Amino acid sequence: MNEALPSTMTAAVYQNRGEPLTLEQRPVPKPGPHQLLVRVRAVGICGSDIHASDADWTPTGIIMGHEFAGEVVALGPDVKGWTIGDRVLPMPTLSCGTCPACLAEDFPRCTAQQTLDYNPAYGGAYAEYTVVGAHDSLPLPKAVDFDAAAAVEPLAVGYDAVRRAQLRPDDRALIIGAGPIGLTIAQWCRHFGLADVVVSEPNAARRALVESLGATATIDPHEVDDVAGAFTESAGAPASLIFEAVGAPGMIQHCVAMAADASRIVVVGVCMATDSFEPMMAIQKRLQLQFTLGYSLDDYRLILRLLGQGRIQALPLVSHRIDLSQLPERFEALRKPGDEIKVIVNP
Ligand SMILES: [Zn+2]
Ligand SMILES: [Zn+2]
Structure with missing residues (x-):
């Protein structure tokens, strides 16, 4: 020592x-x-x-x-x-x-x-x-x-969420919540080239920040009754992929209820309370529900390179x-x- x-x-x-x-x-x-x-x-x-x-x-x-x-x-x-x-x-x-x-x-x-x-x-x-x-x-x-x-750690959490979503080039992403993780998911969706990266967030300062980081549109869920409808209006078609980045009870059901048929939901928000949702609604829509956790040293390496190149922030x-x-x-x-x-x- x-x-x-x-x-x-x-x-x-x-x-x-x-x-x-x-x-x-x-x-x-x-x-x-x-x-x-x-x-x-x-x-x-x-x-x-x-x-x-x-x-x-x-x-x-x-x-x-x-x-x-x-x-x-x-x-x-x-x-x-x-x-x-x-x-x-x-x-x-x-x-x-x-x-x-x-x-x-x-x-x-x-x-x-x-x-x-x-x-x-x-x-x-x-x-x-x-x-x-x-x-x-x-x-x-x-x-x-x-x-x-x-x-880098929150960027790695967002990166893992996008990886587990098995992002497709024509995905239309709706991100629920522009906290640190929602902000990083928006950056990754933009980095990987999605045309529609729409973020639902009640806080005006966070909406402005996520727009500066690559969101193509934002929705204030306190102003709009139908977030999914607002997404479709903005993107021209429903979201193919929803990221839940809030982590509070009721959010999974909120996403299931708004999801389009055969779309995917990636749950990133860390909800530590008991929660419930209606499986029948998810079944009828044939939704894919994916949970995420984990990143690797290689993910950290990649993020450091991209930060050094100024390509993510x-x-x-x-x-x-x-x-x-x-x-x-x-x-x-x-x-x-x-x-x-x-x-x-x-x-
Ligand atoms: Zn953390
Ligand atoms: Zn070992």
């Missing part, structure tokens, strides 16, 4: 369901084999952390934060290819680095893989330092700054920047809808 490192750090710690995060002094973690110690430079506050802080399964005492980038400040044993001072974009996982799955970079199949956050044994990036997997991390190119790198997603001391208060404020898109913490 580098002797210049402090022995303790500030971390924002989850306590109990519905309670604010608290700032605590924690020991700076020590990197194990195939692990790096990272000084966190930017971490995004994720809506799924806010949902999880109100769920009964979240372990107390954990440090959340999975959308982040930083600098390598110490190397664990057996680390190859990394140097102290490297800028790094880690995935929020720790893989063993030695099993056949890891050697093939198929990290989700590593049976020893753990998550950093939601794991009392490790910790996420709502802290000054965190340990990350040397194999689950990429060097961050100079062209991509730390704040943009912190938005991360920084417009960043609406606010705060320091770690402001995190607990802002985290509470985000429970209610506001003007925030992505709040980046610079610890």
Whole structure:
């Protein structure tokens, strides 16, 4: 361990369901084999952390934060290819680095893989330092700054949604919700060349932002009774593909009810409550209902290349920047809808 490192750090710690995060002094973690110690430079506050802080399964005492980038400040044993001072974009996982799955970079199949956050044994990036997997991390190119790198994770979530949708060149996409994930899905649909990328979003600032990021039209669902009808009016035909990017109870049924016959619905919104929908309505329409989760190191690699080329954008997603001391208060404020898109913490 580098002797210049402090022995303790500030971390924002989850306590109990519905309670604010608290700032605590924690020991700076020590990197194990195939692990790096990272000084966190930017971490995004994720809506799924806010949902999880109100769920009964979240372990107390954990440090959340999975959308982040930083600098390598110490190397664990057996680390190859990394140097102290490297800028790094880690995935929020720790893989063993030695099993056949890891050697093939198929990290989700590593049976020893753990998550950093939601794991009392490790910790996420709502802290000054965190340990990350040397194999689950990429060097961050100079062209991509730390704040943009912190938005790679939501871009990867949107990319995975578009991949699982098995996008066709003539698809007409309707995206429900222009939160961080809806914003990235709109960018990907545009990037892959769809003629109609229509976003339904009640917040005017978010509608303006998603139009600047590639939406071909937007709908205010508070002004329009029939979102599907408004889509057809705009695109000339019904949506062939609907992305649900809100993640609240009732949204799946909302999409089933508005979907055209034989169309596809991709559920990206993370709803952590019990929900219901009418299967018969989906059956009669022969809908395809697809759920998504997961991205790979290769996805991160691709996104970094496209960011470096200026062909997709991360920084417009960043609406606010705060320091770690402001995190607990802002985290509470985000429970209610506001003007925030992505709040980046610079610890
Ligand atoms: Zn997230
Ligand atoms: Zn492994």
